[in-house]
């Protein structure tokens with residue numbers, strides 16, 4: 001069902017790799033709500049994933065950008081400004097990757113070059129997106145920016161390894177930029193901390209299925225789906241949440257407030 005929540009709004013969606021991606025669902029829902037979109041993903045994802053199919057489905061331009069590269073981000077905003085004829089009203093950061101996790105390096109024995117890569121791709125890319133967007137006057141007054149996190153930023157999930165540190169940094173960047181962009185332009189910056197979700201990034205974590213099942217049993221509402229996450233994010237992009245900023249908002253079926261679930265005790 002569409003409520004026209006994003007009618008007349010323009011936004012950039014990063015990270016839609018395939019039909020399972022959280023960003024894919026956000027793009028589809030934002031389009032249904034009347035938004036005009038520009039999609040972006042890493043050049044390798046354009047070759048191996050399905051972003052082109054989504055861009056065709058939504059009639060949206062697709063701009064390749066490695067979000068660790070300042071020049072790629074600058075080009076992304078130039079394309080967006082040209083395409084929309086002005087600044088964007090919303091932005092989704094939906095990007096994460098840890099080469100340490102991919103190579104099975106335990107947290108106690110990280111490869112430090114790879115650790116830097118994890119932080120760059122998964123957190124500092126958000127700083128770069130906001131900083132360059134601000135410099136280029138590509139972020140509209142009163143806009144809304146959302147990035148995705150996981151509760152391992154606050155609590156220990158051993159196999160999440162250095163992604164936990166990346167998410168803690170990402171959440172801090174959201175608070176800091178939330179202050180500056182709020183003061184200057186009335187822009188909101190929030191984090192959505194999502195349940196385990198079966199995507200390429202999610203299932204790359206060792207023991208994903210066990211973590212998924214555990215969280216599902218622990219959460220009174222069960223795990224939140226990617227579709228439900230997209231609904232929530234669309235509301236955050238809309239004018240209905242115009243006083244919410246600098247928050248980590250848990251979209252997790254209640255998991256973050258639980259101590260113990262009777263079902264798991266048995």
Ligand SMILES: NC(=O)c1ccc[n+]([C@@H]2O[C@H](COP(=O)([O-])OP(=O)(O)OC[C@H]3O[C@@H](n4cnc5c(N)ncnc54)[C@H](O)[C@@H]3O)[C@@H](O)[C@H]2O)c1
Pocket residue numbers: 014015016017018020021022023041042045065066067068093094095096097121148149150193194195196197198199200201202203
């Ligand atoms: N899946 C989960 O369980 C879960 C839970 C909480 C939060 N998240 C977060 O949600 C976000 C989206 O992940 P997802 O689960 O939809 O997985 P996904 O694999 O579908 O999306 C990750 C995206 O990051 C992109 N990416 C990686 N490196 C990049 C780079 N250098 N430049 C540009 N893009 C790059 C990939 O191409 C991909 O599209 C991530 O931040 C992830 O950490 C996921």
